[in-house]
Amino acid sequence: MNHHARPNMPALDSYWMPFTANRQFKQAPRLLASASGMYYADMDGRCVLDGTAGLWCVNAGHGRREIASAVERQLMTLDYAPSFQMGHPIAFEFAERLAAIAPGPEGQKLDRVFFTGSGSESVDTALKIAVAYQRAIGQGTRTRLIGRERGYHGVGFGGISVGGLVNNRRVFPTLPGTDHLRHTHDIARNAFTKDGLPKHGAELADDLERLVALHGTETIAAVIVEPVAGSTGVLLPPEGYLQRLREIATRHGILLIFDEVITGFGRLGSPFATDHFGVVPDLVTTAKGLTNGVIPMGAVFAGRHVHDALMHGPENAIELFHGYTYSGHPAACAAGLATLDIYESEGLLTRAGDLAAHWAKAMHALADAPHVVDVRTIGLVAGIELQPRDGAPGTRAYDVFTECLARGLLIRVTGDIIALSPPLIVEAGQIDEMAATLADVIDATA
Numbered sequence: 001m002n003h004h005a006r007p008n009m010p011a012l013d014s015y016w017m018p019f020t021a022n023r024q025f026k027q028a029p030r031l032l033a034s035a036s037g038m039y040y041a042d043m044d045g046r047c048v049l050d051g052t053a054g055l056w057c058v059n060a061g062h063g064r065r066e067i068a069s070a071v072e073r074q075l076m077t078l079d080y081a082p083s084f085q086m087g088h089p090i091a092f093e094f095a096e097r098l099a100a101i102a103p104g105p106e107g108q109k110l111d112r113v114f115f116t117g118s119g120s121e122s123v124d125t126a127l128k129i130a131v132a133y134q135r136a137i138g139q140g141t142r143t144r145l146i147g148r149e150r151g152y153h154g155v156g157f158g159g160i161s162v163g164g165l166v167n168n169r170r171v172f173p174t175l176p177g178t179d180h181l182r183h184t185h186d187i188a189r190n191a192f193t194k195d196g197l198p199k200h201g202a203e204l205a206d207d208l209e210r211l212v213a214l215h216g217t218e219t220i221a222a223v224i225v226e227p228v229a230g231s232t233g234v235l236l237p238p239e240g241y242l243q244r245l246r247e248i249a250t251r252h253g254i255l256l257i258f259d260e261v262i263t264g265f266g267r268l269g270s271p272f273a274t275d276h277f278g279v280v281p282d283l284v285t286t287a288k289g290l291t292n293g294v295i296p297m298g299a300v301f302a303g304r305h306v307h308d309a310l311m312h313g314p315e316n317a318i319e320l321f322h323g324y325t326y327s328g329h330p331a332a333c334a335a336g337l338a339t340l341d342i343y344e345s346e347g348l349l350t351r352a353g354d355l356a357a358h359w360a361k362a363m364h365a366l367a368d369a370p371h372v373v374d375v376r377t378i379g380l381v382a383g384i385e386l387q388p389r390d391g392a393p394g395t396r397a398y399d400v401f402t403e404c405l406a407r408g409l410l411i412r413v414t415g416d417i418i419a420l421s422p423p424l425i426v427e428a429g430q431i432d433e434m435a436a437t438l439a440d441v442i443d444a445t446a
Contacts (some may be wrong), residue, residue, distance in 0.1 A: 001185045006353025035062035052412045053423045056262045057293030060342045061425040067338040074334035078176040084328045091328030103274035103284045106270045112307035115328040116298035119261035119287035126283045127158045130255045150183040152231035181207040201238030205245040222255040228271035232263035233360035233417030234383025242279040256281040264288030268379035269353025292339040297332035348424040350382040362435040370446035384418040399445045409437045
């Protein structure tokens with residue numbers, strides 16, 4: 001397609017696109033022009049079924065009038081106000097509403113909420129809170145941060161340091177003193193797990209014991225993992241893995257951080273993965289579904305023991321030297337409150353649980369398609385792993401991605417893994433349509 005010949009095509013030169021092969025893209029651009037419900041429309045008005053909830057974030061579907069109206073009202077009432085040494089009512093209101101559904105069981109809810117502008121900011125915030133907490137309780141030597149191979153925790157220097165995706169790390173310096181657990185991906189033992197979590201790999205949590213022995217307990221502040229690793233291609237935690245990680249962290253005084261930027265707000269069929277797996281961390285990072293993707297925002301949920309440890313010293317002293325210009329932005333809070341109303345009234349925080357069996361059956365039917373080496377599902381998430389082409393890794397899945405788009409389905413690919421995570425309003429028929437399109441395309445691109 002020669003985009004210069006298209007009358008409605010914008011100039012493409014100035015925008016330096018994120019996580020994109022810019023030169024390749026600009027030769028054949030893929031532009032989404034509008035969206036409603038489960039569908040995008042491209043520049044020609046052709047419908048595209050959203051198989052990815054945008055980028056794991058549009059959990060209540062597109063074009064929700066309630067959210068747009070709430071944001072407009074807020075912008076005309078109070079568009080922006082500073083959050084340093086000043087407050088505005090809606091930030092407190094939103095925090096209280098979030099506290100009521102916060103991760104964790106009654107009595108253990110992580111109901112102290114720090115607002116950020118994105119998932120990356122949430123991660124760096126949680127890491128800083130963890131280090132500040134250790135210092136506040138007299139453990140100032142604990143500054144080391146432990147992540148996991150194949151983990152994705154955003155793109156701040158903290159996030160790439162604990163993250164474990166090589167392309168996000170290789171060009172950039174990382175924080176000293178970080179280390180990593182091994183990842184849990186084990187196709188040889190766990191491929192095509194249809195019922196529940198992978199059976200093998202809980203012992204990989206013992207890597208934390210190994211790192212304690214290597215570095216010394218008194219040096220480690222926190223360990224951060226995604227309960228379900230998303231951006232690397234949907235890796236599920238083996239049975240008992242998260243429980244064991246929690247036990248080891250507790251034994252050694254290490255804070256456990258769950259990165260729930262993807263799993264938060266109903267993706268697995270519970271409000272949070274924390275609830276789904278019944279494992280309570282000390283801090284939880286969120287963003288994405290927090291505002292239905294409408295306005296960028298993140299939130300870190302902290303246990304009271306973490307929050308309260310910092311509430312000491314002179315009352316006129318700032319307890320945590322950290323924050324953002326856009327922490328608790330009024331318009332973002334308005335979007336978040338309207339989003340919570342939709343989640344509640346439509347039962348979306350648990351709807352993935354109702355659809356999980358249908359979803360799993362539709363996705364596991366792809367096991368027989370050419371070059372499929374694994375299918376992984378949980379809640380309304382799926383990872384379909386393809387055998388890489390010899391000497392050309394990533395090209396097979398990329399071809400599936402572009403061909404799916406041509407046939408009206410938006411999917412996400414990472415390496416040779418297809419990831420699906422539709423809006424939580426998806427209907428059974430749309431799930432079947434996604435599976436049928438994928439089956440055809442995987443066959444056609446084989």
